[in-house]
Amino acid sequence: MRHLVLVLADGLRPDAITPSVMPSLDALGGVFTLALHARTVRPSATVAALASLATGVGPDAHRLIEPGLGFLPGLRNIRPVAQVLAAAGIPTDIVAGDLGAATLPVAWALSATAGVRRLTAKGSRARDTTAAAARLLEQREERLLFLYLPDCDRAGHAHGWMSPAYLEAAAEVDAAIGLLSPWTDAAVFIVTADHGGGGVYGNEHDLPQPINDHHGAVVVRSARTRQLRRAFPEGSIRPHTHGRAGARVMRWVTHCGGARVTIGIGVAVVALGDVRLGTAVLLANGGAHLIVQLLKRAVARARPADVSGRLLALVPLPDAHSFPSGHAAAATAVAATLALAHPMLAPAVLPLAGLVAYSRVALRVHHVSDVLAGVALGLGGAVAAWRLVR
Numbered sequence: 270m271r272h273l274v275l276v277l278a279d280g281l282r283p284d285a286i287t288p289s290v291m292p293s294l295d296a297l298g299g300v301f302t303l304a305l306h307a308r309t310v311r312p313s314a315t316v317a318a319l320a321s322l323a324t325g326v327g328p329d330a331h332r333l334i335e336p337g338l339g340f341l342p343g344l345r346n347i348r349p350v351a352q353v354l355a356a357a358g359i360p361t362d363i364v365a366g367d368l369g370a371a372t373l374p375v376a377w378a379l380s381a382t383a384g385v386r387r388l389t390a391k392g393s394r395a396r397d398t399t400a401a402a403a404r405l406l407e408q409r410e411e412r413l414l415f416l417y418l419p420d421c422d423r424a425g426h427a428h429g430w431m432s433p434a435y436l437e438a439a440a441e442v443d444a445a446i447g448l449l450s451p452w453t454d455a456a457v458f459i460v461t462a463d464h465g466g467g468g469v470y471g472n473e474h475d476l477p478q479p480i481n482d483h484h485g486a487v488v489v490r491s492a493r494t495r496q497l498r499r500a501f502p503e504g505s506i507r508p509h510t511h512g513r514a515g516a517r518v519m520r521w522v523t524h525c526g527g528a529r530v531t532i533g534i535g536v537a538v539v540a541l542g543d544v545r546l547g548t549a550v551l552l553a554n555g556g557a558h559l560i561v562q563l564l565k566r567a568v569a570r571a572r573p574a575d576v577s578g579r580l581l582a583l584v585p586l587p588d589a590h591s592f593p594s595g596h597a598a599a600a601t602a603v604a605a606t607l608a609l610a611h612p613m614l615a616p617a618v619l620p621l622a623g624l625v626a627y628s629r630v631a632l633r634v635h636h637v638s639d640v641l642a643g644v645a646l647g648l649g650g651a652v653a654a655w656r657l658v659r
């Protein structure tokens with residue numbers, strides 16, 4: 270193991286770790302270890318919790334409870350983990366979000382005293398800060414990397430815990446954690462928080478209260494990373510925990526609108542002897558596909574994404590363009606051509622095409638209007654192709 274990465278999401282409440290708000294963290298917790306009842310120190314304030322995290326002793330011993338010099342008498346009782354690691358030849362680096370001009374020197378002095386080798390303060394949002402941490406991980410060196418993400422705490426104090434702004438910050442933190450997925454082979458990850466929040470007062474977290482005292486913790490051990498890789502689609506650690514069975518059916522259905530199945534049906538009809546109909550099916554599909562591809566590039570509509578711009582797709586995307594849906598067009602083109610030639614097939618094939626169209630929305634790869642446009646193009650292709658060969 271080369272890295273131990275400790276991610277601290279300030280003010281992240283355990284009930285924010287849900288598949289819809291924090292899919293990456295929820296999935297990591299499902300595959301590895303998730304503790305939703307981790308308990309912080311009292312007072313449940315960042316300074317006290319960070320000092321305990323860095324020293325392994327409670328606020329009674331380190332006395333770093335509020336800004337000031339009250340902690341000085343307790344200094345000889347504590348051994349910061351960074352000092353212990355440095356003595357063993359293992360450096361500790363901290364990457365944090367932007368710190369103000371007033372805070373930076375204090376943070377730098379404190380961390381240097383605690384034995385930290387380097388403090389980087391970069392980025393106003395979690396993903397930017399995490400990108401700076403990721404650059405450090407590229408250096409193959411054994412170390413403790415401490416990544417501090419203040420987004421949730423800031424949103425909680427400003428707008429209230431579990432408010433829309435808070436959940437947006439949690440989604441941002443989750444997207445940042447997703448950026449670290451390439452390193453799960455080379456590192457052990459601990460994602461945790463210093464406190465919950467919003468227990469007694471909506472915008473605070475320092476009073477004794479269960480929701481202030483509890484926070485979530487996820488531990489990712491690198492030995493099990495291969496399992497993680499298999500659990501999620503390529504290039505993503507987005508999970509499918511939400512409605513797992515439904516999503517599985519939808520993923521199966523959506524394949525019926527893929528190139529392999531739709532072209533395969535046309536070829537099969539030709540092979541079965543109905544060359545005219547098979548040609549019409551292939552023509553309808555090909556014509557609709559051509560227009561879909563032209564429109565995709567002309568319109569260049571973005572795929573469905575959350576507020577922080579993260580894609581919501583539950584299956585791999587064929588391309589970046591959302592409008593119109595190629596799967597809906599292909600499935601409709603094939604089904605409608607078959608229905609035009611043999612009307613008694615209509616009750617079987619048209620609902621199937623509709624289901625394919627629906628699956629594109631259910632799997633969050635298309636907006637509803639993309640799918641409606643795809644269906645229209647498929648119908649147009651079918652009518653034109655059938656007229657051409659009849």
Ligand SMILES: [Zn+2]
Nearest residue numbers: 280315422474
């Ligand atoms: Zn706070």
